Amino acid sequence: MTTITKMSLGTNGPLVSKIGLGCMRMSPVWGSVANDENESIATIQEALDRGINFLNTGDFYGAGHNEMLVGRAIKGRRDQAFISVKFGAIFYGSQWLGLDLRPIAIKNFINYSLVRLGIDTIDLYQPCRLDNSVPVEDIIGTIADLIKEGKVRHLGVSEITADQLRKVHSIHPVTALEIGYSLADRQIESDLLPAAKELGIGVVAFANTAEGLLTGDMKAPLPANAYQNHFPRFQGDNLVKNLEKVEVLKQMAKEKGCTPTQLAIAWVNAQGDHIMPLVSMSRRSRLPENIQAMGIAFTPEELNALNTHFAPGAILGGTYLQR
Secondary structure: OOOOOEEEOOOOOOEEEOOEEEOHHHOOOOOOOOOOHHHHHHHHHHHHHHOOOEEEEEOOOOOOHHHHHHHHHHOOOHHHOEEEEEEOEEEEOOEEEEEOOOHHHHHHHHHHHHHHHOOOOEEEEEEOOOOOOOOHHHHHHHHHHHHHHOOEEEEEEEOOOHHHHHHHHHHOOOOEEEEEOEOOEOHHHOOHHHHHHHHOOEEEEEOOOOOOHHHOOOOOOOOOOOHHHHOHHHOHHHHHHHHHHHHHHHHHHHHHOOOHHHHHHHHHHOOOOOEEEEEEOOOHHHHHHHHHHHHOOOOHHHHHHHHHHOOOOOOOOOOHHHO
């Protein structure tokens, strides 16, 4: 059995598991139906049993449904879990309405989150994105106040630019950056990842399989109801050519005796001791495979082959980050 190693989330930051559990897909998102709640709770609890303590949620995942699930799963086990919460997105049903990052809204959001989670303090609290609607000093200053009050332990940020990261870090130390990162999405390597490393900020990397592209299971065309159809990457000739690129990943996975998904996670894991693959799961059956991915090692030749074949820009079409 692969042992879950620990990493420091940022310089001198808290120790967390090197792999994180993304809980979003346990709840209705993008118009999907909620998964079986008992199975979702059992998945979180087994993840904790196996040593995965980083749990990622958001107050807008399923309009609070996700936080309530996490709260039920960690009841009586609070000290075993590191809870990361995103806030700021406003939805009506499954329709995106925008962001609300006003200090008054943040203070309202966190009270609801603490109640739904059944806890007194959130370990990592982060705006899901930043825009120009509210001065960043007001947003980060409000979270800094919550840290002083004991309602939050650490500041996180999500899906921002290198310039924004430096600005936020100058206002209050940032512990972690949550960002999409995979073999298919490497644009952050030019400036954002170097900035995070320079500033001593941990990286929580989601979408390791690029919304399913790197799983090796995807076929063109996608079903009409697939959410990926919204993104140019998965449309028409783009999808056909992108899937041809994935064949190299599938072949290497076959040679190494693992799955393409495992290889995609392992590649993210190999990018640095300060980078955590955040893997979405909603079934216990997915845990062994994803945990085993953390034990996969690459030869220099294998890494070079993947980095060359999946060079930035090799995958055609817009990504989730450009949505």
